[in-house]
Amino acid sequence: MSTDVSLVRCADYDQKTVMNSVRRAIDLVGGINAFVNPGERILLKPNLLKARPPEAAVTTHPEVVRAVIRLVHEAGATALVGDSPGIGDLRRVCERSGILDVVDQEGAVLVDFDEAVTVKNTGRFQRFEVARIAREADGIINLPKFKTHGMTILTGAVKNMFGCIPGKRKVQWHLSTGVDHASFMGMLVELAGLLKPRLTIMDAVVGMEGNGPGSGDPRTLGLIIAGQDPVAVDVVGAGVVGVAPAILPVVRAAFDAKLGETRMENIRILGERLADVQVGHFRLPPREHLEWRMPEWSRRLLKEALTTRPVINDHHCIKCGICQSHCPQKAIVDADRKPVINYRNCIRCFCCQEFCPSGAITVGKGWLLGLMRS
Numbered sequence: 001m002s003t004d005v006s007l008v009r010c011a012d013y014d015q016k017t018v019m020n021s022v023r024r025a026i027d028l029v030g031g032i033n034a035f036v037n038p039g040e041r042i043l044l045k046p047n048l049l050k051a052r053p054p055e056a057a058v059t060t061h062p063e064v065v066r067a068v069i070r071l072v073h074e075a076g077a078t079a080l081v082g083d084s085p086g087i088g089d090l091r092r093v094c095e096r097s098g099i100l101d102v103v104d105q106e107g108a109v110l111v112d113f114d115e116a117v118t119v120k121n122t123g124r125f126q127r128f129e130v131a132r133i134a135r136e137a138d139g140i141i142n143l144p145k146f147k148t149h150g151m152t153i154l155t156g157a158v159k160n161m162f163g164c165i166p167g168k169r170k171v172q173w174h175l176s177t178g179v180d181h182a183s184f185m186g187m188l189v190e191l192a193g194l195l196k197p198r199l200t201i202m203d204a205v206v207g208m209e210g211n212g213p214g215s216g217d218p219r220t221l222g223l224i225i226a227g228q229d230p231v232a233v234d235v236v237g238a239g240v241v242g243v244a245p246a247i248l249p250v251v252r253a254a255f256d257a258k259l260g261e262t263r264m265e266n267i268r269i270l271g272e273r274l275a276d277v278q279v280g281h282f283r284l285p286p287r288e289h290l291e292w293r294m295p296e297w298s299r300r301l302l303k304e305a306l307t308t309r310p311v312i313n314d315h316h317c318i319k320c321g322i323c324q325s326h327c328p329q330k331a332i333v334d335a336d337r338k339p340v341i342n343y344r345n346c347i348r349c350f351c352c353q354e355f356c357p358s359g360a361i362t363v364g365k366g367w368l369l370g371l372m373r374s
Contacts (some may be wrong), residue, residue, distance in 0.1 A: 002268040002308050003261040004029045005227035009272060013054070013063045018224075022067035022201060025226035028270040035228075036197040038076030043111070044068055045082045045197070047145040047160050048083035049214055050355065051096035056216035057208045058143045062098035064203045064224070067105040068141060082111035082133060083163045084170075086214075086355050087322065105270035113166045123257065124191040134164040134195060142230055146221065146237055148212030150285050150308070150350035151181065151249075152364040155213050156237050157200045157230035158250045158260075161192040174328040174349040181348070181362030182287040185253035187303045188189035192230050193259045200233045201226045204240065209283040209345050221279055223272075231260025239264060243281035285363040309346060310353045311364030312339055323352035323361060 006028035010021035026032050036042055042351050046060035065081065072079040081103050085093040090112055094100035103110050113131035120127050134140060144160035152159055162170065177184040203226040210214040221240060227233045229255045235245045245251045245262060255262040286308045312323075323339055324332045331345035332352060341352075352360040 002266055003198060003227065003229045003232045004268050004270055005225065005229075005232050006270045007109070007240075007272045007274065007277060008224045008278040009277065010224045013061050013205060015063055015066065015230065018061075018063040018205070019067045019070065021224045022064060023071065023237070024228075024333055025201065026071065026199070029199075029226055029228065032071045032081070035141070036072055036077045036139065037063045040077040040078055041081060041136075042072050042077050042198075043068075043080045043133060044072070044108075044139035044143055045134075045142045045160065045163060046083060046099065046143040047082065047147075047163070048090070048097060048099070050085055050087040050357070051093045052214075053096060054098045055218065056148070057091070057145070057206050057216075058214055059097040060143045060203045061205065062102040062166045064105055064201065064205070065099050065143060066102045068143060068201060069102065069108045072141070079108040080111045080132070080133065080137060081108050082113055082318045084113040084131065084166045085163075086170075086326070086351075087357070092362075102263055103224060104184060113164065116169065118167050119194060121194050123193070125190050128165065128194060129169050130164045130191075130193055130195065131166050132204055140195060140197040142200040144200065144202050145213075146202055146207035146225075148209055148216055148283075148285050150212075150310070150353050151348065152185070153248055153284060154234070154238055154241075154243060157233040158192045158204055158254070161195055161197065161230070162188055162365060164191070164195055167351070168334050171328040171351075174347065174351060179347045181249060182253065184349075185249045186257060188250055188255045189231070189257050189259050193257075195229060199226065200230045202233055202237060202373045204237060208221050208349075211285065211353070211359060211362050212353050213354060215361075216281070219282065221277075223277060229260050231262060236262055236267060236269060236274070240278055242278060243282075243284070244279065308363050309343060309348060310341060310350055312341060312362050313362065314338060314359045316360035318357050318358045318360070320357060322357060326351045326355045352369055
């Protein structure tokens with residue numbers, strides 16, 4: 001049985017253009033009334049990593065959020081908009097990203113993720129603490145931004161649901177999984193499976209390449225990608241930029257957990273043909289690891305040579321201390337009034353790189369990776 005994912009062109013963020021493209025993308029996979037019922041409270045979960053303007057491509061664009069709010073309201077439901085930003089309070093991030101104006105203009109409700117509830121899970125991870133509203137809303141519509149990421153290579157639909165874990169509880173997941181990145185990816189997949197967003201609509205009009213997810217370069221892709229299965233949406237997104245889904249840690253974790261559709265041949269793409277919208281020369285971060293291909297004895301011997309790591313560029317560093325405060329391992333210390341990473345303690349979660357406001361932290365290669373082709 002195939003899984004449907006729609007692929008619709010959207011040339012820019014003109015309000016009418018986005019509305020038409022989002023409506024068509026949803027219509028192709030069943031229409032808004034297949035996912036939203038009258039009288040329901042529907043949580044819209046955009047990517048609100050930190051307070052950056054829309055043109056920086058760090059957050060889901062406000063016009064995409066506007067279009068989905070309107071469609072939810074057309075279906076007779078109430079639209080709630082919320083997230084747990086990595087840096088800053090929700091209202092400030094929404095104001096800077098342009099989403100607060102859209103929420104006010106369209107009569108939606110901005111909701112905080114401060115309060116958490118414990119939810120039992122039947123998979124490997126037996127419980128999650130998630131935002132109360134994510135459980136009490138009648139349904140979730142997932143609104144990720146297409147970006148690169150130092151740990152996951154690409155970040156999109158599955159990773160976006162991690163924002164439903166409030167505040168510092170995200171840090172606890174990095175601590176509990178440590179250097180076992182496969183475990184962290186498995187957690188992301190199980191969380192998405194637990195929350196079961198009814199629909200995912202990915203903002204890939206302008207994505208981010210290079211040093212994502214917070215300091216990369218905007219890259220026009222010109223697409224809206226939509227589907228019921230967030231894993232399948234991520235697989236199609238990877239195909240757009242010429243990345244084999246099998247190299248993505250999240251997709252590998254989904255395959256192992258048998259959650260979502262990980263094989264392109266089992267995904268029915270509606271709208272545009274993938275071959276017609278693919279973009280070339282999309283810049284990824286260095287490959288996260290080669291460790292997973294190697295036996296245990298060689299992983300121990302060559303760990304430092306074969307793993308990527310966060311690297312601080314002293315010339316770009318503004319010495320704000322955000323990297324230190326967001327490091328779950330406290331692996332970043334002051335040395336001569338500048339941050340230095342203790343790699344013995346570093347678990348390569350790339351939280352520092354994700355939250356750095358100046359783009360001073362990048363993904364660096366171990367010395368042996370540097371000799372290989374990425």
